[in-house]
Amino acid sequence: MRYAPTIARLIAELGKLPGIGNKSAQRLAFHILSMPSEDVLSLSDSIVSARNSVRLCSVCQNYTDRDPCSVCSDTNRDPTMICVVENPRDVSTMERMRDYQGLYHVLHGVYSPLQNVGLDALKLKELITRLQQNDKVREVIIATNQTAEGEATALYISRLIKPSGIRVTRIASGLPMGSDLEFADDVTLSKAMRARHEF
């Protein structure tokens, strides 16, 4: 089907987004074409203005529209703890838990030589500088994903920070709540066995 060029371009642009294949892109494009003009303008404007107004917080490197961000500037939060996460989405995931009251540090990636992401690409210098300039921090919790890359990055950061005497911890891995033993993979199961604890 030869789409009109503007439709073809819209489908191509939408198809570049993560998780949007060609079929989804077509569906979205046809939906957009059927939307009222003002809704389309609002969608388009929200995209540009979010991208333009959002910067990285100079303290924790999370996305923010004011600097420092709302978490870093919140005096009710515990400044002795920093939770290191891979990306800004992980901060919202942690915040959903409503349990952690400390601060964050966003790496914007993990060490992944296979995908050409070196250690220089991560916001590690910023973390080290932050720890050097601030003697309140007592614990750094590394909450990178439980993947090979996440584990490697966690190990590297822990070795980087340990000499400074700050406590470095890693969030636990094990069987997810509500999960069946039967469906657990071997690595998770063996980690869960090794991390067993007394009642």
Added chain:
Amino acid sequence: MRYAPTIARLIAELGKLPGIGNKSAQRLAFHILSMPSEDVLSLSDSIVSARNSVRLCSVCQNYTDRDPCSVCSDTNRDPTMICVVENPRDVSTMERMRDYQGLYHVLHGVYSPLQNVGLDALKLKELITRLQQNDKVREVIIATNQTAEGEATALYISRLIKPSGIRVTRIASGLPMGSDLEFADDVTLSKAMRARHEF
């Protein structure tokens, strides 16, 4: 998590799109925030310019950026056949087949009283006017979906057109190619049985 207002707005706007839930909207939003500025502008511009430049073809009611559309103005196509479909996406689906050489008519919906879509909302008047003003048409193939609403609409259109003497046909329903009898639903199976034919 209290997102920055611009991020919250972007997530809300993306979440309005079909098939994009809150989690997908967050993922897309964070992806957009990490895209180079020029790519973001290009995405946003493609949305607005597609919506602004695309109109309905005055003949077949399909989306187009010139009037009449590329199909209606193609003199190589067979003007004696009109295939009636529910929406513009269905035209691209039919065209993918590369088998049908006639013209189209897009209804932009089906009769669906439960969803408050009356017959007036469909491009039916346009179809009737088109048939009255054009004596070349010999057959109208109704290719609305095989749903209750699609069937009802097909029946209604067939009754509307029949008095004019034009042949009205319905695309066949039956077992999809490559499908297992075991997994066919009863209605499909009974339709396939009734529509059986000799070798």
